[in-house]
Amino acid sequence: MAPAMSDIMTPDAAELARVAPGRGKAAAEVVSPGHDLFVGLTRLGDNTLILGHRVSEWCGHSPILEEDIALANMALDLIGQTQLWLGLAGQVEGAGRDADALAFRRDAWDFRNLLLVERPNGDFGHTLMRQFLFDAWHQPMLAALQDSSDARIAEIAAKAAKEVAYHVERSADLVIRLGDGTEESHRRMQAALEALWPYTGEMFLGDPTDARLAEAGVMPAPEALRAPWEATVTAVLAEATLVRPASAFAHKGGKQGRHTEHMGHLLTSMQWLQRSYPGAKW
Amino acid sequence: MKPALDQVWAWLGEVPDPEIPVISLTDLGIIRDIVWEGETLVVAVTPTYSGCPATSVINLEIEAKLRSKGVENLRLERRLTPPWTTDWITPSAREALSAYGIAPPVGLAARVNRLAGSAPEVACPRCGAVDTERVSQFGSTPCKAAYRCRACLEPFDYFKCH
Numbered sequence: 001m002a003p004a005m006s007d008i009m010t011p012d013a014a015e016l017a018r019v020a021p022g023r024g025k026a027a028a029e030v031v032s033p034g035h036d037l038f039v040g041l042t043r044l045g046d047n048t049l050i051l052g053h054r055v056s057e058w059c060g061h062s063p064i065l066e067e068d069i070a071l072a073n074m075a076l077d078l079i080g081q082t083q084l085w086l087g088l089a090g091q092v093e094g095a096g097r098d099a100d101a102l103a104f105r106r107d108a109w110d111f112r113n114l115l116l117v118e119r120p121n122g123d124f125g126h127t128l129m130r131q132f133l134f135d136a137w138h139q140p141m142l143a144a145l146q147d148s149s150d151a152r153i154a155e156i157a158a159k160a161a162k163e164v165a166y167h168v169e170r171s172a173d174l175v176i177r178l179g180d181g182t183e184e185s186h187r188r189m190q191a192a193l194e195a196l197w198p199y200t201g202e203m204f205l206g207d208p209t210d211a212r213l214a215e216a217g218v219m220p221a222p223e224a225l226r227a228p229w230e231a232t233v234t235a236v237l238a239e240a241t242l243v244r245p246a247s248a249f250a251h252k253g254g255k256q257g258r259h260t261e262h263m264g265h266l267l268t269s270m271q272w273l274q275r276s277y278p279g280a281k282w
Numbered sequence: 283m284k285p286a287l288d289q290v291w292a293w294l295g296e297v298p299d300p301e302i303p304v305i306s307l308t309d310l311g312i313i314r315d316i317v318w319e320g321e322t323l324v325v326a327v328t329p330t331y332s333g334c335p336a337t338s339v340i341n342l343e344i345e346a347k348l349r350s351k352g353v354e355n356l357r358l359e360r361r362l363t364p365p366w367t368t369d370w371i372t373p374s375a376r377e378a379l380s381a382y383g384i385a386p387p388v389g390l391a392a393r394v395n396r397l398a399g400s401a402p403e404v405a406c407p408r409c410g411a412v413d414t415e416r417v418s419q420f421g422s423t424p425c426k427a428a429y430r431c432r433a434c435l436e437p438f439d440y441f442k443c444h
Contacts (some may be wrong), residue, residue, distance in 0.1 A: 074420070077333050080331060080334065084332055158363065170419040
């Protein structure tokens with residue numbers, strides 16, 4: 001019999017994750033501008049990597065060819081942005097790790113992505129709703145990052161922002177068409193919205209690392225992105241005839257390396273080749 | 283041997299884009315700068331889209347071309363600023379795209395407002411009709427969108443204004 005989800009995600013998982021990097025001893029918290037920058041960059045790069053991987057899982061499985069191509073193209077944009085963010089993270093860290101090493105040879109507790117992006121794809125509507133909720137945050141995030149005090153971050157953000165303008169246009173358009181579509185498509189979009197809503201609050205929760213990065217003008221404070229996100233989401237949901245869930249409950253922990261049970265499964269698929277044949281190239 | 287920079291630009295103007303071979307790398311506007319740093323030729327290249335898989339092939343082809351012309355000390359640099367825009371595609375390359383069956387970008391990226399209702403009027407590259415519709419925001423590559431002509435019914439790629 002397959003184990004139940006509660007068996008897989010034990011209450012002690014967070015504690016195990018915390019002590020694992022120290023091989024049995026709790027790793028000492030390092031506080032330095034360099035470390036903050038590394039964490040901030042992995043948060044950006046892990047979001048695009050994990051969402052890019054999730055979206056790439058659709059390749060060859062979409063409802064129609066055009067949507068298959070569109071999803072693959074969006075995944076490609078996100079993976080391309082990952083190479084820039086994680087490439088810079090590796091450079092900042094200065095330990096000889098490049099974007100590939102960070103993507104393929106870290107464990108779940110070292111990933112800093114939002115829990116939202118590791119959610120399984122579900123149906124096509126669910127994937128589009130996740131994309132929209134993320135894009136509506138990603139766009140103002142990249143707009144703010146273009147004013148970063150770190151020129152390397154500003155230039156990557158300027159590049160990525162042009163691509164993400166297409167993402168948000170497409171995901172908003174499809175959320176409206178499916179929400180204000182047939183009875184069946186409306187029901188599925190509303191269900192997706194309710195399932196994903198508790199994962200959106202984490203986007204706006206800052207921690208001490210965020211506060212220090214914001215103070216230094218490197219990255220925006222997460223709280224500052226709520227207003228533009230709300231504006232986009234409110235307008236699109238209204239046009240889509242979807243009802244915004246009332247609950248403000250937010251699952252959190254991804255940004256600190258505490259992930260859901262889905263993360264390990266995703267990494268198993270994404271990392272297996274580099275884990276089995278370290279350094280393999282072709 | 284240090285060939286003149288004009289000569290190097292001309293050589294790179296002979297290297298076709300790997301995805302769209304009717305236009306060259308210089309037509310596409312992705313070669314941003316060429317300079318001699320002492321005895322080393324430095325070529326600054328900007329990616330079209332950050333995930334464009336043609337980027338590594340493009341770098342290989344630049345290197346192969348310049349080596350074939352006798353350039354021994356060569357360094358390629360990735361340049362992200364300013365980010366690539368279709369505004370840099372030359373007028374002759376726009377004609378070549380159209381003749382090849384790809385509708386060239388309409389208007390200037392700097393002026394495009396991508397919000398709803400501002401869809402460009404894209405002419406069919408086969409019959410010239412402007413009665414066309416967008417099928418998908420993304421086409422065969424990230425830089426293109428899928429369109430369909432309502433007059434001649436042919437599907438075609440539109441090189442998005444970016």
